[in-house]
Amino acid sequence: MPKDLKDPSLKKVAYYPGCALEGTGHAYNKSTKAVGKELGLDLVELKNWNCCGAMEVKNIDPNIQTYLSARNLSIAEDMGFDTVMAPCNGCYHNLKKAEYDLANDEGSKEVNARLSGKAGHATYAPGKVETIHSLDWIKRAIGEEELSKRVKxxxxxxxxxxxxxxxxxxxxxxxxxxxxxxxxxxxxxxxxxxxxxxxxxxxxxxxxxxxxxxxxxxxxxxxxxxxxxxxxxxxxxxxxxxxxxxxxxxxxxxxxxxxxxxxxxxxxxxxxxxxxxxxxxxxxxxxxxxxxxxxxxxxxxxxxxxxxxxxx
Amino acid sequence: MPIHEKTLIRPENLVTHEHLEIDGVDVSGHWSTFIESRAVTDYNENLQEEISALAGGENIHRCWQCGSCTNACTVNAINPDFNPRYWIYLIRMGMEEELLRDKDIIWQCVSCNKCTYACPRDVVPEGVMKATAHWLELKGHTPESPSTIFDDGFSQQVFDTGKIEDSRVMRGFFKGTGQSLTQPWLVAMVTGLIKRFPLFYLIRMGWQTVFRPKTRGWGRASRAIHEYVEEVEAANRAALGLDAKGAK
The missing domain is CATH 3.40.50.11810 (Rossmann fold)
Incomplete structure (x- = not known):
């Protein structure tokens, strides 16, 4: 583990880019990866991730939106990660919200178990994977002091x-x-x-x-x-x-x-x-x-x- | 009455008399402007129950009418008629006719969550706005709003393929709302980009349009979600006392 990391456990995290970063937000995807590489941090993209539902699916039904994020979190867990980094505010928000709802809302929990079962993957239980934003990632892994030293x-x-x-x-x-x-x-x-x-x-x-x-x-x-x-x-x-x-x-x-x-x-x-x-x-x-x-x-x-x- | 709610006095309820004498006192001119009094008799006693049966509306009964939601509201700052506190009041009182006067703007909630952040009673006013907009459409009081058309198109893509693709969402939305694809701002954006010619970017956009992004192994999840959506829609209609799908 490199000594100059503030939190070495964040050297390698699961990466959830989300749909926008594959489309109109491509520059954010590109620059996030480039910054990570430059800072010596590794991102491993979630395998076969799905859309988080953004601001739209919840208006059809909030439990589906919770399921969409739960599926992504269960993938992170399957891949052996306890941290997933989402640079998009929408994705980040939805993963956080799913985490909260699965711990506090019986309805969300029940629908998630049912849909996960039918879809044929593990049902995500809250508390297994921590969601962080790209801001948390750089701030916690590197920190301002080390970052300022690396500014060219x-x-x-x-x-x-x-x-x-x-x-x-x-x-x-x-x-x-x-x-x-x-x-x-x-x-x-x-x-x-x-x-x-x-x-x-x-x-x-x-x-x-x-x-x-x-x-x-x-x-x-x-x-x-x-x-x-x-x-x-x-x-x-x-x-x-x-x-x-x-x-x-x-x-x-x-x-x-x-x-x-x-x-x-x-x-x-x-x-x-x-x-x-x-x-x-x-x-x-x-x-x-x-x-x-x-x-x-x-x-x-x-x-x-x-x-x-x-x-x- | 808080100053930001002055607009609640509708112009048609204001009566000014040129010449008016009350109990022998001349109150003509400025002093003769009154808010017309009226008796409300057409309560819908099920209104709160119906709204709280829809997703987002569950906590409406907790409201204390403090007005923090309206004070914090992004849309209220642009349009003073957009007043979550007042609508929550009307729903809880069952004043359906009064609520329907604002039926064409309730869908405009931008889901910024400032109200939910400010609310001391965990009412989740943002959810109540969505439930109310949904209720208006299910009851046939309003046509599907542009927001609903967008949500539906977007969600269908997610349910079908697991992912969305920006240009497909945009095209679907413009088609669904009968708008032209050659929006002036869109043309300005595309021509601006072409001038700088990031070739890779344009090729990638084109590629995604032809080969739409998909989540691998999504089939079973897709079927499970579609089944569940049908179940939710039937439950919503039943809660509002409506017939099976299609018969609005």
Missing amino acids: NSLKGLKIANYYGCMYSRPRHIFPEKDKGEGSESTSKPHFMDDLLAAAGAENVDYPLKTACCGGAHTLSDSDTSTKLVLNLLTTAEACGADVIATECPTCHTGLEMHQIRAEKVLGRKTNVKILYFTQLLGMALGLSAGKVGVNENFSDSRALLKEKGLG
Whole structure:
């Protein structure tokens, strides 16, 4: 085990990318893997994983959504892992929620046992596998101190609004490890992304909309509402002096990019803020090229800004 | 009345008299604006029970009417008529007619969970909004909302193949809601990408469109889920006193 890891047990974890990271969020997948490799961390993808149901399946029936995540957790257990890392807020949220519901809701438990039995795999029992976010993964495995030592290309001079969205911290009861004081994540004012990017040299602005909603669940079905929400996120980031909104969720990221186009029409001018995944920023700070972390796959074109700041 | 709920006074219930004298006192002009009083007689005594029978609505009876949900609400900040506290009140009182006045906006809940986070009584208002939107559709008060069309298309893909593919979900949604695929923002996104020409990205998107992603060994899970969905749908309809599927 490498000595420089803060928590050596996280050197190798199960990886659940989820559907979005194979589609529109591919840059997040690419940059997460690249950062892991650069930091000497190993990701082993879950075999034959399925969709977590996102924000949609629960509206058909929440127990099916619980089953979908339970199946993924049972795969992690089968593969011998006690930790699964999910970079997508939706996947992360749903795995956490399944964990909670299977421990506390008889109905979910019963449906999960029934569906698992019919599908022919082991019924997942809560408590066997811990779900972590990519933020937890880097923060806990490496930590800010070690990370700052490995920075080759500081993000100095880059002003960042850290945007966490809804699913990372709400509702509180499915995240029992949060709000536990010093060192733990806060659900009302999350800071893990701020901590990591600060360690990489960035200047974080005090962004009041860290956990505001981008309208991601209705990004297509109620576009006008989503555009209004994104317009607010963008102009507030500008008012805070941010060059970049750093994201940690493919739905937020794509929503911000897509509705930036629509919001600028409403606003009648261009907005100056660019949108990048936090893993893309960390990757470039660790010395990876813009291409290696998929910057050219983003709709929000940040190449000129990155060049100006001497990054990528 | 909290200031954020002023919109609850509907314009049609406000009456202003040009000239009005009450008990010999002239109250014309500003002082003659009244909220019309009315008697509600058409209670649906089963309303709370029906909503709580649908997924998400289970805890509605716990509500204390503190209004934390509406205060925290993302959509309320954009549209003051979007008022979860008030709708929960109406449902608990059985005031169906009053609830139906807002039937076309209830589906707009974005599931940000701010209400559920703020609620001191574990009502899960987000779930109640979803259950109410579902109830409106099952009862035939509203057509399927764009959100429901999206949820259905998305979920069917998951149930059938175990995974979803973005462009297929999008195409299905635009088709289902009768919209054109050439949305101006979509065109702007695609042309922006092509200009930078990340060839690999475009090839991969094309590949996924032709060869849809699937979860290997999903067949049995798919059948089990489809069976269960039928069971849930029948139970929902029975709880609302509706006939078997199809007869709305």
